[in-house]
Amino acid sequence: MSALSLSRIGHAFFGRTVLSGVSLDVGPGEVVALVGPSGCGKSTLAHIAAGLVEPREGRIACGYRRHAMVFQEPRLMPWATAADNIALALRLARWPRAARAARLAEAAALADLEPEDLPKYPVELSGGMRQRVAIARALAPAPDFIFFDEPFTALDVALKRRMQDLVVAAAAAARFGALFITHDLAEAARIAHRIAVLDAQGRGLRGVRDVPGVPGARPDVAVFAIVQDWLARDQAFAHVHDVDERRRA
Numbered sequence: 001m002s003a004l005s006l007s008r009i010g011h012a013f014f015g016r017t018v019l020s021g022v023s024l025d026v027g028p029g030e031v032v033a034l035v036g037p038s039g040c041g042k043s044t045l046a047h048i049a050a051g052l053v054e055p056r057e058g059r060i061a062c063g064y065r066r067h068a069m070v071f072q073e074p075r076l077m078p079w080a081t082a083a084d085n086i087a088l089a090l091r092l093a094r095w096p097r098a099a100r101a102a103r104l105a106e107a108a109a110l111a112d113l114e115p116e117d118l119p120k121y122p123v124e125l126s127g128g129m130r131q132r133v134a135i136a137r138a139l140a141p142a143p144d145f146i147f148f149d150e151p152f153t154a155l156d157v158a159l160k161r162r163m164q165d166l167v168v169a170a171a172a173a174a175r176f177g178a179l180f181i182t183h184d185l186a187e188a189a190r191i192a193h194r195i196a197v198l199d200a201q202g203r204g205l206r207g208v209r210d211v212p213g214v215p216g217a218r219p220d221v222a223v224f225a226i227v228q229d230w231l232a233r234d235q236a237f238a239h240v241h242d243v244d245e246r247r248r249a
């Protein structure tokens with residue numbers, strides 16, 4: 001059974017179609033990147049898939065037990081320490097009280113946080129460290145599916161790469177499947193098993209492709225070649241870098 005199965009999803013805001021006929025399956029432990037120009041409906045599709053927005057059309061079947069979400073902004077509670085931000089997720093998930101401290105340490109380690117980072121407040125942490133806390137918080141209740149919505153867009157290039165490696169390692173270690181939204185094709189080519197391209201004009205998916213090789217084991221030259229090949233030869237990617245400023249979300 002699929003971890004997530006979307007069938008013919010359609011949605012509109014105020015009469016304007018943003019998604020139509022979107023069908024996509026994500027297997028257990030599979031990372032599928034979702035790309036498309038700004039404003040094409042990527043976040044809307046993730047909200048629909050996660051059950052936060054009721055679609056106008058289509059069906060969603062979830063084979064996963066528990067999901068988590070990671071956004072572009074870390075969305076931490078400013079009045080709580082890193083540890084307390086992570087602990088709250090465990091409390092909300094009704095994680096057994098006696099096992100919480102150990103699980104918090106495990107999640108922090110998966111997100112590459114050091115014990116001395118944990119008593120700090122968000123304001124004392126850099127952007128990259130805050131995003132690690134957000135990832136640790138997402139991982140803490142041991143989700144088997146994670147929605148990532150452009151989580152690294154605000155980070156600089158070197159940091160972005162480290163965070164991508166972290167997601168690949170965590171996905172392999174904790175065996176979660178993921179829908180990973182990005183508008184960075186190189187990011188998709190580094191971390192995903194497959195890539196789905198959304199159409200800019202709400203006409204659904206332009207295509208779904210296997211990414212050659214294994215996530216985390218693709219050398220930079222391979223990532224570069226994969227992206228060049230998509231852009232030069234694959235019609236599905238023809239409008240992926242279009243920008244419509246009026247529709248920017």
Ligand SMILES: Nc1ncnc2c1ncn2[C@@H]1O[C@H](COP(=O)(O)OP(=O)(O)O)[C@@H](O)[C@H]1O
Binds near residue numbers: 037039040
């Ligand atoms: N709650 C909403 N109400 C009205 N329009 C919305 C709402 N959310 C998103 N939109 C519009 O739907 C389109 C798709 O948005 P979004 O899913 O955020 O795109 P993306 O994540 O690909 O940038 C955009 O034109 C956006 O302005």
Ligand SMILES: [Mg+2]
Binds near residue numbers: 042043149249
């Ligand atoms: Mg978005």
